Amino acid sequence: MNATRLNRTPEWAALTKHREQLADTHLRELFAADAERGSRYTLQVGDLYLDYSKQRVTDETLALLRDLAAATDVAGLRDAMFRGEKINITENRAVLHTALRAPRDAVIEVDGENVVPAVHAVLDKMSAFSERIRSGGWTGHTGKPIKNVVNIGIGGSDLGPAMAYEALRSYTARDLTLRFVSNVDGADLHEAVRDLDPAETLFIIASKTFTTVETITNATSARDWLLTGLGAGQDAVAKHFVALSTNAGKVSEFGIDTANMFEFWDWVGGRYSYDSAIGLSLMIAIGPDRFREMLDGFHLVDEHFRTAPPEENAPMLLGLLGIWYDNFFDAQSHAVLPYSHYLSRFTAYLQQLDMESNGKSVDREGNRVDWQTGPVVWGTPGTNGQHAYYQLIHQGTKLIPADFIGFAEPVGDLLPGLVPQHDLLMANFFAQTQALAFGKTPDEVRAEGVAEELVPHKTFVGNHPTTTILAKQLTPSVLGQLVALYEHKVFVQGAVWNIDSFDQWGVELGKVLAKRIEPVLTRTGTSAADAADGEDLDSSTATLVDTYRTLRGR
């Protein structure tokens, strides 16, 4: 299909017409018309129970959305991805994060070579290393065991392990301190190390390219901090620094022995990498067995996505529901609202996964698209959100589709008095999607004796679409299942929109400009007013730079 014309296909036209027919059909009507809706519009995938009955869809909507997926050959691109074809066309790379969680005996080839043995060799090396740290068998330069692990990385080399560490905190070795440093703002590294003993600290430098300025700058500062703190020379680095990277040359240039490097490959995108070597900090925290349970969770959903028919395919469904609102209701954003404190970083992680993947405006052939692509993804743990921004979701003017994620049981060793709180948490979880869907009519408000002038203010229009994802408990496997679900949802959307979900050229320009501006900020022997001369800066940036230099007394 000529993808620039996605919005001129019969399938698109049929959805546009259907949208008009559905108009503002209320979820109240859809539920009234089908007593079974709440159990019929559900899916069970592994440990995840999905309820999409509170979506503004009918059987016809779903069939039309599946027609769109068929017309855009989502399944064909999916199969090409699983086969290891180079579907990241602008970087000419395979997209094989699914190989990272494939079983040992699987065969997945890139350029004729089975990559699975290498994946497991790295996992084994990570396991052995993690066990040495966890058992105290790996000692630092002075002979003390490692007690603190600081991961230095940014983007996909930070968000995944940082999110998963929080998510699985109740499974972590509590005698280890884990910290994650990403920001080039020196405050980040300062706060991470200020109370640590360098003799007991391991730095994990996580960078796919090993050229990312923020990470290399922080890693260099960390090395200085460590060597100064230990009063040691370069030879101390080997005991306190390991690298996670695809770039052995740059790792050894930095001074880390490549024997202490955990490898991954160019067919793993940064935002799809935390189940690769990038997850080393997480593995140290939760142990290799738990890490493998998480990989099995990923794999379960990979297999589901690869084999389930479209009607029962959860990532397909979630992707298409997103397209329904994005393209046919002009929704601009999508909220992900976990009812789990441990998932406090989950939506931040999804922001990179989704927005760096699908924040594109040209198609795979380089033509400008004239349909909406990826939404703004946002959200924080639900109960906190209820007392902050839910007002806007309930009564504002914007349509905000949302995913609610909750668990039947709390995890870990909560203080006994805290366990009953879980029912209160989940009562809120269920109440919110109910309120969003069904709202409160003016008549219902009046029936409560509310003064007429307040009726409009206390009315809830409802009809706000949500998906509920419920699992028994937030285990490592369930976390893997959830992440894979969203990875593949993003894939489905990118496939329909015919964009390359696996490149990220949009982050490049800012990097180049920062490189040009930095010397202007620090230049000596010139006044603030003259520092930017000859630098071809626009008048706003030049003035800002002057002001900055003046404020810094330069």
Ligand code: F6P
């Ligand atoms: O933000 C751009 C990006 O390239 C991300 O895609 C990536 O996750 C991040 O920078 C970090 O890159 P690296 O792992 O190479 O340091």
